[in-house]
Amino acid sequence: MRYKIVTYGCQMNVHESEKIAGLLEGMGGTACADGESADVIVFNTCCIRDNAERRALGNIGVVKAEKKKNPGIIIAVCGCMTQQEGAAEVIRERYPYVDIVLGTRNIFALPGEIEKVKKARAAMKKRSDKRYRAFDTEYAPDYLDRDERTPVTRTSFPNAWVNIIYGCNNFCTYCIVPYVRGRELSRPMDAVLDEVRRCVDGGYKEITLLGQNVNSYGHDLSGGESFERLLRGIDRIDGKFRVRFMTSHPKDLTDGVIDAMACSDKICSNIHLPVQSGSDKVLKDMNRRYTRERYFALTEKLRAAMPDIGITTDVMVGFPTETEEDFADTTDLVRSVRFSNAFTFVYSPRKGTPAAEMPQIPYAVKRRRIGELIKLQNAVTKELSENYVGNVYEVLAEDVSPKHEGMLCGRTESGRLATFPGDAGRIGEFVKVRINEARSASLFGVTED
16 A cells, blocks of 8 residues: 655644554555555645645645546545534535545544445445545544554654644634644653653654643643653753754743753753734734733843744734734834744634634735835844854754755754755764855855764
8 A cells, every 4th residue: 555645734744644654554555755656645734824724625626636547546634624613524525536534633543444445445346335435523532542552654854753732722813723633632741751762762863842832731730740840851861862842832931941941951942932923912812821021031031041042933914903003013023032033924814713703904914014024034034144154063964955966954953054065874963064154044064073
């Protein structure tokens, strides 16, 4: 059985696709690069923004032609998009060639559903049985237990993704995640520590802890577990490796977590801390539960503890209640905090969220604001990049450069991408790199070892 997985969205989805691969390989499957030669095609979808959902639906539509050529292909759709209210029925009616639809907390059911489709097809050849189609987006009550037993085929060496918490309790007014990912569920700390040890023993050099809000880790457990305790536990694991994590909610970032980062030689001086807006009014309307002053205080604490820390963020423009004054507050914050990088995007309404019911800002206004914000952040990033020139940094060689032949790329501890000479044999090594050139967000250097 040959399979192809098409993944959209965040790192959580990337890792869940690794679990899907593990399940399919447990059935004897092998990955293939194109859909035409696949026996099973799985779309692992995202719905955080409208363009991600449209891309997924468009590509699901494309495989209709492949299904006509090869009716034996099994097509499955899973992930966040399927979990939206009414989404499964839409797929059932508009995409009749899709065989299996699963939600965000039952992907482990995929092998069983594939077998049911195969058996039903075999029966149809002998008699006039109906075609079997699976539509199951119910949250499995034993999800955590089943998830612990789900095999993983890791595809991101030298990085290993490790889930620590699932779901979200925050209900930001623009965000669909709590509705499609469910309430927060923390994995047992021992299970997380064991997985990290296995990854390190397996040669992985960077461990990325995943959660919609990693800072909430442990609040639903009974043994006093917390994100700070988890970080300190991981720091005690033997071996040469790095630790990163995402995503941190500013309202839950504690002094203890900052101290755990600063005292560790494994946890990177790098944090992704989404601010979304620099306006107190908009932050309140978003239900973010912190102020711009609180955010400034957090970044000051982080830099006091780790002067070389790289701070990245998410910034949204065009939220329904955002005025020109609110937008000016956002640009002022971006100018003042001086993020290493910012993931900027235009607000898009998500059906079922409170913000989708508010009067919307014209797209032309959003487009102007995003253009101004990107120009500002690019200038900040370029200025910060110049500070790296002439200095030597330890870089984890992560991959061959897609644009520069004979070069590798990897990140400094602070999260900045560096490109340097080397061959694929060095992927997974820590390399000393002297930076001699900066181009906007990218650094270029030469090896010193």
